[in-house]
Amino acid sequence: MHVAEQRPFSVRFGWGAEDLAVLARASDVIVIVDVLRFTTAVAVATARGAHVLPFRWRDASAPRFAVEQGAVLAGLREDPATPWSLSPTDLAGIPAGTRLVLPSPNGAALSAAAIELGTTVVAGCLRNAAAVGALLAAEVAAGHRVAVIAAGERWPDPAGIPHAGPLRPVVEDLLGAGAVIARTVDAGVLTRVPISPEARAAMAAFRAAEPDLHDELRGSVSGRELLALGWDDDVASAARLDVDPVVPTLHDGAFTALQCATGPIR
Numbered sequence: 001m002h003v004a005e006q007r008p009f010s011v012r013f014g015w016g017a018e019d020l021a022v023l024a025r026a027s028d029v030i031v032i033v034d035v036l037r038f039t040t041a042v043a044v045a046t047a048r049g050a051h052v053l054p055f056r057w058r059d060a061s062a063p064r065f066a067v068e069q070g071a072v073l074a075g076l077r078e079d080p081a082t083p084w085s086l087s088p089t090d091l092a093g094i095p096a097g098t099r100l101v102l103p104s105p106n107g108a109a110l111s112a113a114a115i116e117l118g119t120t121v122v123a124g125c126l127r128n129a130a131a132v133g134a135l136l137a138a139e140v141a142a143g144h145r146v147a148v149i150a151a152g153e154r155w156p157d158p159a160g161i162p163h164a165g166p167l168r169p170v171v172e173d174l175l176g177a178g179a180v181i182a183r184t185v186d187a188g189v190l191t192r193v194p195i196s197p198e199a200r201a202a203m204a205a206f207r208a209a210e211p212d213l214h215d216e217l218r219g220s221v222s223g224r225e226l227l228a229l230g231w232d233d234d235v236a237s238a239a240r241l242d243v244d245p246v247v248p249t250l251h252d253g254a255f256t257a258l259q260c261a262t263g264p265i266r
């Protein structure tokens with residue numbers, strides 16, 4: 001048992017793969033939040049009836065994995081040959097039933113890691129915060145423990161390999177995680193929700209930013225990266241709050257929507 005498991009509290013919050021590993025062994029449900037853009041893409045695609053298979057890296061094994069899984073491999077948004085990518089703007093047109101392998105260095109890598117931890121894994125973001133919050137409130141009311149993980153990004157390692165170094169916290173994931181926690185409280189199932197100080201701080205950050213989420217995301221480091229590529233539409237899509245009533249849950253390696261959750265999922 002480690003103090004970082006936040007055991008006195010039913011609603012917990014942490015950052016990246018390190019906290020995921022610690023919190024997963026002490027929690028019944030894990031929510032992964034990567035607002036720009038993986039879990040936003042998952043919310044948009046699963047709300048339309050698609051299934052999203054997280055994959056760690058866009059390497060030579062990705063096309064083979066997609067074939068094995070009977071799935072389409074997502075490409076890069078700038079590549080006209082591939083209709084689907086991490087862009088939530090483009091995924092708004094994905095047909096129901098599509099099985100999409102979606103690689104990403106942060107959210108997908110973390111989701112792939114979570115599959116191996118043997119807990120229930122959900123994708124959360126601003127767009128589906130109310131749906132995920134309702135699910136978490138029901139879980140807590142049933143006596144379960146839940147943890148919300150802000151994915152963050154990774155610095156390069158000392159050899160310069162991208163995404164292989166230490167955690168780099170990012171504000172959009174703090175706000176997305178805070179939104180999920182706020183909506184858990186707002187669901188009103190509990191009179192006193194036992195929330196850890198870490199989770200309460202994330203919720204406070206979200207409440208402060210809630211009046212102008214698009215501007216907050218546009219000013220963030222990740223948001224400015226996307227703006228520089230001309231993709232304010234993706235930032236705007238990610239900033240929309242409570243518009244997707246879905247709880248994308250990992251089953252058999254794919255996120256699939258649980259529509260309008262009303263009770264615990266196990």
Ligand SMILES: O=C(O)[C@H](CS(=O)(=O)O)OP(=O)(O)O
Pocket residue numbers: 034036037038039086104105106107108153
């Ligand atoms: O959404 C994205 O493009 C990012 C890529 S990077 O981390 O900014 O290089 O991936 P994600 O895993 O969704 O953060």
